[in-house]
Amino acid sequence: MSMDKETIRKVAGLARIKMDDVELETMAPQLSKIIDWIEQLSEVNTDNVEPLANVVNINLALREDKVTDGGCTDKVLANAPEEVQNFFVVSKIVE
Numbered sequence: 001m002s003m004d005k006e007t008i009r010k011v012a013g014l015a016r017i018k019m020d021d022v023e024l025e026t027m028a029p030q031l032s033k034i035i036d037w038i039e040q041l042s043e044v045n046t047d048n049v050e051p052l053a054n055v056v057n058i059n060l061a062l063r064e065d066k067v068t069d070g071g072c073t074d075k076v077l078a079n080a081p082e083e084v085q086n087f088f089v090v091s092k093i094v095e
Helices: 005-014 021-041
Strands: none
Touching: 005 021
């Protein structure tokens, strides 16, 4: 699959990446090669392959999940411009 400048410009805009025409020209063949490689991976037969979380068969040592620091809400919220019921208040961002 080849990617043209306009597609890359749209993707860059969605990612909030500013790119000039020279960068778009350079990026087009690179992204096309990446997408071709991903399409090639989809051709590999993985029917009898079990999913892996790690390529090495080891068990990780787990620790008890307990709170070791906390109870300092007043310190955490000390520099907050606004807080409600011990939570930060952030403005809504909608485009």
